[in-house]
């Protein structure tokens with residue numbers, strides 16, 4: 001019998017996607033990117049092309065796709081039931097693991113996404129302080145709620161501290177409830193906090209904003225000024241939690257917030273997010289002790305479901321193994337160093353920014369300290385560079401290389417070769 005020729009289903013899938021999905025997409029990636037399979041640090045698309053994967057599902061697959069420990073844990077749980085609404089032992093164990101790992105976490109409330117976690121964290125500090133306004137940073141991402149979509153990515157940034165909405169459909173009144181400052185500008189934050197301390201419920205920050213590390217002393221000063229005025233500080237650790245260190249960015253940078261949000265890694269690739277924080281703030285979620293007036297009502301159908309919980313627990317167990325973070329940091333450092341070197345050799349006006357587990361390049365030689373600095377980056381060249389890399393077996397999002405514990409020497413070598421080749425073509 002003759003071998004059946006492989007029929008590439010991509011074109012048909014794209015056509016169907018374009019008919020039934022707006023823009024042919026789930027909203028995350030272009031219609032043409034259709035991934036079929038993942039294993040460790042690699043993915044395959046429907047055409048059968050293999051890629052070193054730096055997308056990592058937008059971050060959750062830190063220990064690699066289809067990790068045997070996670071797969072086994074999930075396979076063992078599925079025949080026993082996939083969701084109960086009531087408590088289950090695995091969710092309780094995962095909450096305990098979070099409390100043990102994360103410095104600010106006395107207690108945990110599970111949700112299903114980072115967006116929800118951020119929404120509830122902001123609500124929790126509003127309820128706690130009995131005030132409405134939240135200070136966030138321009139360019140800071142805290143999910144898709146009305147409050148979070150204020151000055152996430154303004155094309156024409158306005159005057160601080162007035163936010164710019166990122167989407168239609170957001171009530172105008174939300175603009176009045178958010179105060180926007182520049183990341184890494186402690187003078188601006190301090191003066192805004194002093195000015196508005198009686199109206200502020202809390203401050204929310206990505207301790208590592210997208211790709212921008214905090215300037216030395218910035219998080220410490222932010223912690224100090226918020227504490228001075230009794231204003232709860234929220235760290236959005238949806239990206240950095242269990243990634244920068246087992247205790248997240250708060251462990252890595254040595255600054256403990258009052259409350260944090262988690263997502264991505266903590267659910268082991270399943271839908272799980274969490275709000276974790278100080279006992280007195282978290283007590284508002286306690287129906288048995290909070291007064292009717294203070295009780296913060298919060299439920300969710302799939303919250304803490306056992307499948308996501310066992311996947312999260314198995315992931316954390318892998319991360320606790322000695323040497324795991326050293327390995328991922330070594331991989332990230334090698335990649336960042338090699339890319340910087342190649343850009344320099346090619347004489348390109350570009351720089352690599354980030355931390356070893358999460359970085360990218362920007363095509364500008366101006367220093368990057370906040371969102372407005374990133375607007376100096378040449379986005380068209382970055383897009384072209386990403387396209388050249390995709391054709392050379394590198395899968396990544398528009399911005400961000402997520403480094404995996406599972407990336408191997410071969411993955412690193414392949415990536416560096418692809419960079420060399422793509423830079424040669426870019427500069428030809």
Ligand SMILES: Cc1ncc(COP(=O)(O)O)c(C=O)c1O
Nearest residue numbers: 113114115141142143238239263
């Ligand atoms: C810092 C940060 N917060 C919140 C979110 C939202 O998480 P989710 O996509 O799970 O809603 C993300 C998602 O990328 C994020 O990067």
